[in-house]
Amino acid sequence: MSNALIEKALALREEAMEKLQLIKDEIALDGFFAAYLSKKGSIKGLLSNMKDVPPEERGNVGSEVNRLSAEVQKAFEERKADIEKRKLEKRLKEEAIDISMPGRKAPSGRINPYHLIIDEVTDIFLSMGYEVIEGRDVEEDKYNFELLNVPKDHPSRDMQDTFYLDAGKLLRTQTSAAQAHTMVERSLDPTPIRMISPGKAYRRDDDDMTHSHQFAQIEGLVVDKNISIANLKATLELFAKKMFGPKREIRLRSSYFPFTEPSVEVDVSCFACGGKGCNICKGTGWIEILGAGMVNPKVLKMCGYDPEVWSGFAFGVGVERVAMLRYGIDDIRRFYANDMKFLDGFIGK
Amino acid sequence: MRVSYKWLKQYVDLEGISPEEVADRLTFAGAEVEGIETLASGTNLVIGKIISCTPHPDSDHLHVLQVDEGQFGVEQIVCGAPNAREGLKVIVSRPGAKLPGGEISKSKIRGVESNGMCCSLLELGVDKKYLSEKQVAGIEELPEEAPIGETDVLGYLGLDDKVLEVSVLPNRPDLNAMENVAREVACLFHRDVKIPSIKEEKAEKTSFKVGSLTPKCPQFSGKVYRGVKNGPSPKWLKDILIAEGIRSIDTIVDIGNYVMLLTGQPLNMYDADKLEKEELVVIDDYEGDFFAMDGNTYKLEKGDLLVTSNGKPVCLAGIMTADAARIDENTKNIVVEAANFDYASIRRTSNRLGLASDSSNRFCKGINPHQAEYVQEVTKALLVSLCKAEKVYETVDYDTLDHAKKLVEVSINYINCRLGTSFSKEEIVNVLKEDHFLVREDKGDTLVLEVPPYRIDIEGKADISEEVIRLLGYENVHSILPTSELACKGLTESQTKKRMIRRYLLSSGVSEVLTYTLIAEKDVKTFDYITKKEAYRLSNPLTVDREYVRTNLMPSLLSVLSYNVNHQNKDVAIFEISDIDAKDYASRHLAIALTGKAYQMGEIGGRPYDFYDVKGYLEGILTLLGLNSNRVQIVPWTLGGEELHPGRSAEIRMGKKLLGYLGELHPLALKDLGLDNAVILELDLGELLNMKVSEIKYKPASRFPAVTRDLALLLDEKVTFEEIRVESLRADSLIHKVSVFDLYRGKGVPEGKKSLAITLTLYAEDHTLKDEEIALSVKKAIDALSRKFLAEIRS
Incomplete structure (x- = not known):
């Protein structure tokens, strides 16, 4: 009898294992569980026939039936996990979305490249300990010209055709006017100066692709004791590398500005071709980027800084020029038209 | 200055040096060569x-x-x-x-x-x-x-020449003379310059007189010639003039031009027989007509320099000869003038009359004042050899100039300090000698230098440092970053606030633009609510579109909207922050302008911009600036006009002062601009950016929970949310916040009414609210609203 019970259990196990393989969903699984594995299920149910087993064999038979039941249970768990896994896979498949649809982004504004360049240059010089001085567009002749060593009727006034206003004022032709203001303001108790002054300037030029009656400059001024051309060169080198890439080099060419002596034009090695020569640098490998020089002792003196004690350097960068070179903008008038299609590429930092 | 390479070679040995090399060195030394022109070309x-x-x-x-x-x-x-x-x-x-x-x-x-x-x-x-x-x-x-x-x-x-187009900067007017270009080039290439010396010969005495009655002509020399034969110039002279860009006229005129190109000194030539008196006198107090050799009559004013003979005008000094004294094909006897005129006077006269010539340009830029005698001798040699002048008279000269040699004292240490270099004394002395300076005294580290007379730009020791480095080359300067005491700089508070506002608007989807400061007269008075001051007007505008300095930003921003809408950009949100200058006004404005549709997060269709968009930006900005509604208020529009929609606009006020405005554009203004919709804001930031705000103080939130209660109110259209908010808060101290969650008009709501759904937030600082307390508080609010606004509670 005991053998018969085990035989039965073995046969049930065979049957259950076969059925289990055919099961494909959870409902069938539940049915299977009820049929074979529940307390009243057919395998465990065999134990209720234990009374027919001789007592000395009960232990053996019981453990054998339990073992077979546990085998089926294990197979059942595996099958269940497998079905659940498939179900989850199916769900995940169904839940797939078109990830190429546009995201729900918060709107972001575009920024005129004029502001972009000013922000970037400002940050570079702020990190070097400079302060930002904002001058004003409407200026007096004194600050725009005279204190910068451009007396009335001086030939160098021809370099900058000026818009004159009523009331004896003018639209500043250069952000250098802020230099004069700063020095004069601090001249009672002269202290070292490290400043930049970004802003608009105006000249009486007809607007075309490369000229604009309104444009922007960033003026820089450092006044201290023992400032030299070597300091200017190092500062501008650092600026050029930050602005145009770590491999950039600069070179200085002799030039003339009334408020600096010596005066230089500064070229940066072409960031498009690396100096080999291309369209952007017109084959020379170098691009003229700014004007600079040692502050003319006459300017220091007129602004209240004793040139025997103080020396300094100054530089001026054309904002649109830098932007045009950097972003490949072909026409300066685009800055002022603000066509959204133009602005589209420019994102603020 | 056009520099003929062939002509230059007559004065400097350029063996083995190409025009391109000359151009390159000149450019680095401060005389930029803008181009090299080939006069003519052709093979075979x-x-x-x-x-x-x-x-x-x-x-x-x-x-x-x-x-x-x-x-x-x-x-x-x-x-x-x-x-x-x-x-x-x-x-x-x-x-x-x-x-x-x-x-x-x-x-x-x-x-x-x-x-x-x-x-x-x-x-x-x-x-x-x-x-x-x-x-x-x-x-x-x-x-x-x-x-x-x-x-x-x-x-x-003679056309196998290349011409260097040298851009002469204002500090080097001496380079408008071939001789000085030759000196410069010789110096740059360490070669000798070969400028022939002129030997003065004895000349006949003359009774001709020259003079000046004005300090603006400190020097004036004249030289009389008799029996001069005019005619076409020889080929060598014509070739030089062509290369220099001047057309050959006749020998006398050509000699004048040649000498000017060579020495930089403008000459003027008179027909001696046409002068009323044997004299030339410069005056500056003539008023009246001047009949010039170009056939035009010019009105002269006091201050214009004029050369006269017997009181009659014979030449507008430095600019143009009078028709009455000009040289013509019958001229036999001439007077040659070499003078110095005040550059500012010539400049003013030339600018006022719109009359400029190679001569006047040279005077305006400044000439070497020490060479009149030399120039007269150079001219004489040519007039004798080319025009067969029969009689040459002595040069008569009126000269009040100081011709003492200019000396500059400078130390080697000063030069090296200024440049940040360590050049030896020998290097510096050598380069200065090549640059035609003379060492007059050598006091060890200090030198006393004699400046070449044509270098009128050299004034002090800083100029000497420039000579040294421009000739030795900036590549010899090794970079050294400046050192100084650490100072805490960075952006000022107002600069930081400006950045915050810009970043806030940018990250809210508003683009930052840049517009012109100068605007047309018709735009000056539009949208002028804030500034209300007289605009600056240009005295020399280029066009009527750019004649005034704007006093407000809005006209500029609206034109950007129109431009974009006309260029197929329908949805535009822009802002600009800019300084505003007017008479008795200097501030900084922010303006925002929106047209088309707003696309909120996740929205696909979008909805037209309206008042609340721009109000939202304003509220955001005020929060950033730490300004609450006690300090800056948004109040109903009272300013009228046909620029803003009177029912959808508001004023921004600080106390009584109008700081700005916001609102939707008036339908008539929209039509003018060709826009379907537009919402705008302009705000005077000047004061706001500099306003002190109290320090942030952390205050813990109530430990006791807050509860909310919703109310739907049926209200008259005229009742504003602000009134409801204030009244509810006033009704009971447990009510701390009132917010809107719905506004509804339409089915179920009678005409002229609206349904406003609000949420009251209630809490106490010291205990958890009991149901009875809450009910009482809400009831107080309902009673107050019913009493004051006849509000009905909708279920």
């Missing part, structure tokens, strides 16, 4: 002689020529020039020749074979302005002695 050229000229069988204007080309034999050429004729010597470009206009090849012209082309100078690339009409109309006629078979045609013509 030869001088030929027309040995027969017959009409083309199939044309009424073409000729068939047989041209003797020496070693190349006789070739047949078809030619259309009207002046082609037998016996004429011509320039032939042979097949394969490359001319500025293209390549010449063998061809058949109307059936007749043509092996080359007879050329005009125009076809060789010579600028039209140097050629006579005859030269332009036909082929170039070479002189009888031209050598047939000569292939260096450009050399024969």
Whole structure:
């Protein structure tokens, strides 16, 4: 009898294992569980026939039936996990979305490249300990010209055709006017100066692709004791590398500005071709980027800084020029038209 | 200054140095060469002689020529020039020749074979302005002695030259003289300059007098010549003038121009027989008409410098001779003037009259004041050799100038400190000597230098440091970053706030633009609510569109909206922050302008911008600035006008002061601008950015929970949310916050009414609210709203 019970259990196990393989969903699984594995299920149910087993064999038979039941249970768990896994896979498949649809982004504004360049240059010089001085567009002749060593009727006034206003004022032709203001303001108790002054300037030029009656400059001024051309060169080198890439080099060419002596034009090695020569640098490998020089002792003196004690350097960068070179903008008038299609590429930092 | 390489070579040995190398060095030394012009070009050229000229069988204007080309034999050429004729010597470009206009090849012209082309100078690339009409109309006629078979045609013509276009900066007017360019180039290449010295010869005494009655003419010299023969200039002189961009007129005029180009000193020449008196006197108090040699009459004012003879104007000093004293083809006796005039006076007169010449330009830029005598001698040599002047009189000179040599004291240490270099004394002295400075005294580290007289720009020791470095080269400066005491700089508070506002708007989807400061008169008074001051007007505008300095930003921003809408950009959100200057006004404004649709997060269709968009930006900005509604208020529009929608606009006020406005555009304004919708804001940031705000103080939130209760109110249209909010808060101290969650009009709500759904937030600082407390508090609010606004509670 005991053998018969085990035989039965073995046969049930065979049957259950076969059925289990055919099961494909959870409902069938539940049915299977009820049929074979529940307390009243057919395998465990065999134990209720234990009374027919001789007592000395009960232990053996019981453990054998339990073992077979546990085998089926294990197979059942595996099958269940497998079905659940498939179900989850199916769900995940169904839940797939078109990830190429546009995201729900918060709107972001575009920024005129004029502001972009000013922000970037400002940050570079702020990190070097400079302060930002904002001058004003409407200026007096004194600050725009005279204190910068451009007396009335001086030939160098021809370099900058000026818009004159009523009331004896003018639209500043250069952000250098802020230099004069700063020095004069601090001249009672002269202290070292490290400043930049970004802003608009105006000249009486007809607007075309490369000229604009309104444009922007960033003026820089450092006044201290023992400032030299070597300091200017190092500062501008650092600026050029930050602005145009770590491999950039600069070179200085002799030039003339009334408020600096010596005066230089500064070229940066072409960031498009690396100096080999291309369209952007017109084959020379170098691009003229700014004007600079040692502050003319006459300017220091007129602004209240004793040139025997103080020396300094100054530089001026054309904002649109830098932007045009950097972003490949072909026409300066685009800055002022603000066509959204133009602005589209420019994102603020 | 145009610098002819061939002419330059007469003064400096340029063996082994190309024009390009000269240009390069000049550029780095501060005289930028903007271009190198080739006067003429052409390959495969030869001088030929027309040995027969017959009409083309199939044309009424073409000729068939047989041209003797020496070693190349006789070739047949078809030619259309009207002046082609037998016996004429011509320039032939042979097949394969490359001319500025293209390549010449063998061809058949109307059936007749043509092996080359007879050329005009125009076809060789010579600028039209140097050629006579005859030269332009036909082929170039070479002189009888031209050598047939000569292939260096450009050399024969004197056109094998390159011209350096030197941009002379205001500090180096001396480089407007060939002699000084030669000195500069010699210095740059360490070579000697060969400027012939002029020996003064004894001249006859004269009773001619010169003088000046004004300090603006400190020096004036005249030299009288008799028996001068005028005529065409010799070829060498013409060649130089062509290269220099000046057309040859006649020998006397050409000599004047040549000497000016050579020395930088403008000359003026008078017909001595046309002067009323044997004198030339400069005055500056003449008022009246001046009849100039260009045929025009100019009105002169006091202050204009004028050369007179017997009180009659004979020359507008430095600018133009009077018609009455000009040299003509019958002139025999002349007076040559070499003078110094105040640059500012010449500049003012020249600018006022719109009259400028090579002479006046040189005076305006400044000339070497120490060379009048030398220049007179150079001129004399030419007038004697080229014009066969029979009698030369002594130079008479009025001269009040100080001709003492200019000395500058400078130390080697100063130079090296300023440059950040460590040049030796020897290096510095050598380069300065090459630069034509003389060391007058050597006091060890300190030198006393004598400045070359033509270097009127050298004033002090800083200038000497520049000479040293521009000649030794900036590549010798090694970079050293400046060091100084650490100082806490960074952006100021107001600069930081400006950045915050910009970043907030940018990250909210509003784009930052840049517009012109100058606007048209018609825009000045529009949208003028904030500034209300008189605008600055340009005294010299370029166009009527850019005549005034704007007093508000809005007109500029609205034109950006219109521009974009006209260029297929329908949805535009922009802002600008800019300084605003007007008479008695200097501030900084922010303006925002929106048109088209807003696209909120996740929205696909979008909705038109309205008042609340721009109000939201304003509220955001005020929060960033730490300004609550006690300090800045948004109040109903009272300003009228047809620019803003009166029912959808508001004023921004700080107490009584109007800081700005916001609102939707008036339908009439929209129509004018061609827009469907637009919402705008302009705000005076000037004061706001500098306003002190209290320090942030952390205050813990109530430990006891807050509860919310919703109410739906049926209200008259006129009742505002602000009124409901204030009244609810006032109703009970447990009510701390009132917010809107719905606004509804339509079905179920009678005409003229609206349904406003609000949420009350209630809490106490010291205990958890009991249900009875809450109910009482809400009831107080309902009662107050019913009493005050006849609000009905909707269920």
